[in-house]
Structures are given as C-alpha cells and as structure tokens.
Amino acid sequence: MTIGMTKLSSRGQIVIPQEMRKNFNEGDNFIVVIENNKIILTNESDVEASILEDLEFENRTREAEKRMDTGEYVEVELDTLEEEMNKW
Numbered sequence: 635m636t637i638g639m640t641k642l643s644s645r646g647q648i649v650i651p652q653e654m655r656k657n658f659n660e661g662d663n664f665i666v667v668i669e670n671n672k673i674i675l676t677n678e679s680d681v682e683a684s685i686l687e688d689l690e691f692e693n694r695t696r697e698a699e700k701r702m703d704t705g706e707y708v709e710v711e712l713d714t715l716e717e718e719m720n721k722w
Contacts, residue, residue, distance in 0.1 A: 650675075665689065 638651035650658075663678040678686070701707055710718045
C-alpha cells in the first residue's frame with residue numbers, strides 16, 4: 635500500500651501525488667465512488683463493461699428524475715408507451 639497527502643483546491647480539484655501516478659496516463663478516465671466519507675478512484679479500464687453499463691443507467695435515471703422534478707417530461711398513456719419508446 636502507498637500513502638500520500640494532497641488537498642482540495644479552490645476549484646474542487648484533487649491532485650494525485652506524483653509517485654502514485656506512475657501507472658496512469660494523461661486522459662485516463664476514472665470511476666469515482668464516495669462511501670462513508672472515503673473516496674475510491676478506479677481506472678475505468680479496470681472495470682468490467684457490465685459495471686460501466688450499470689453506472690451509466692444510474693446516471694441516466696438520476697437525470698430523468700431531475701427532469702421529472704422540474705416538469706420536463708412527456709406524459710403518455712400506458713397503451714401507447716411501447717410505441718413512444720420505439721420512437722427513441
């Protein structure tokens with residue numbers, strides 16, 4: 635295990651200490667998980683495709699909920715739901 639120190643900038647950025655970045659490349663994407671006040675970073679390339687699909691579904695669900703809360707949705711009858719979904 636490697637331990638280092640860093641801090642949060644005024645712009646909300648956290649720098650990974652240089653000695654910990656040797657296995658990463660500029661432009662790498664990371665999955666960020668916060669649990670019990672701990673931040674976990676996982677390189678996207680190390681995550682299985684099914685987990686990435688689940689995360690994308692969760693993000694889309696949250697965005698849809700936000701749109702519903704602000705009234706940005708289309709209401710359809712149950713009998714035309716499948717027809718409307720096929721249009722997407």
